[in-house]
Amino acid sequence: MQQISQLDHRFTEEGASFFLGWDIHRHYEEDELRSAELLHLVVRAHFEPPGAMCGTEYDDSVACGHCGAGARQVSDLILNTRRIPKGKDIAQTIAGEVVVSPRVVQACRDQGLHGAEFRPVRHRGRSGLAPAEWSQLVITSKPLKLHARTVTGNHPFDLDEGNRHRCPNGHVAGLNQISELYVHRKGWDESDWCRTDKLFGMRQGELRPEPRLLISQKLRQVLVGMKARGFELEIAHLVEGPGRKG
Numbered sequence: 319m320q321q322i323s324q325l326d327h328r329f330t331e332e333g334a335s336f337f338l339g340w341d342i343h344r345h346y347e348e349d350e351l352r353s354a355e356l357l358h359l360v361v362r363a364h365f366e367p368p369g370a371m372c373g374t375e376y377d378d379s380v381a382c383g384h385c386g387a388g389a390r391q392v393s394d395l396i397l398n399t400r401r402i403p404k405g406k407d408i409a410q411t412i413a414g415e416v417v418v419s420p421r422v423v424q425a426c427r428d429q430g431l432h433g434a435e436f437r438p439v440r441h442r443g444r445s446g447l448a449p450a451e452w453s454q455l456v457i458t459s460k461p462l463k464l465h466a467r468t469v470t471g472n473h474p475f476d477l478d479e480g481n482r483h484r485c486p487n488g489h490v491a492g493l494n495q496i497s498e499l500y501v502h503r504k505g506w507d508e509s510d511w512c513r514t515d516k517l518f519g520m521r522q523g524e525l526r527p528e529p530r531l532l533i534s535q536k537l538r539q540v541l542v543g544m545k546a547r548g549f550e551l552e553i554a555h556l557v558e559g560p561g562r563k564g
């Protein structure tokens with residue numbers, strides 16, 4: 319690790335970053351995943367173009383002037399659904415729009431899972447708009463409060479000490495999430511689909527800051543049981559409030 323840090327410093331001095339591309343993959347044992355109350359759902363299936371380039375309308379006038387958070391989607395999600403990676407059940411555009419397959423929607427309904435709505439997605443094809451079998455995942459549960467123990471930064475060796483990528487209004491926690499997720503237990507109403515209150519990333523071009531998705535153990539079991547694809551799971555930590563054992 320130290321060697322990588324030194325390498326990065328050298329590259330940074332030379333005006334380039336060693337970390338032009340990096341990604342953290344954490345490995346867990348099956349029983350660790352099985353005993354977690356809450357898990358961070360990391361979508362791994364990505365696609366373009368994002369909704370805005372296919373006709374999805376956003377109202378950016380309500381967005382934060384610093385970080386761009388809070389833009390409202392004011393139309394159905396319109397996509398070229400043929401670009402969604404094949405064989406996946408959950409996938410995400412580069413703008414953070416998340417879609418789920420019909421079988422995920424069905425399983426959530428059958429199992430009575432809550433915390434999300436599945437809204438219609440429309441496909442923009444050569445002959446105009448058509449209904450799509452995919453649904454947009456919209457988290458409706460109360461956002462979980464990100465705990466300060468979550469390490470954020472530009473990359474593992476640059477934790478953004480100048481706060482360049484943290485919104486002064488508190489919307490964006492940082493460009494990237496470096497550690498596992500920590501959220502306050504207080505405020506979790508045991509919803510199966512959740513998201514963090516704070517966002518990650520930045521508003522630039524088609525990119526938008528996005529929250530982190532969390533799922534309950536019950537939902538994990540449903541997704542694992544149906545062999546759903548397109549994501550990885552990490553353990554998320556629920557931090558007890560002051561005065562209680564954490």
Ligand SMILES: [Zn+2]
Pocket residue numbers: 382383384385386387485486487488489490
């Ligand atoms: Zn902001």
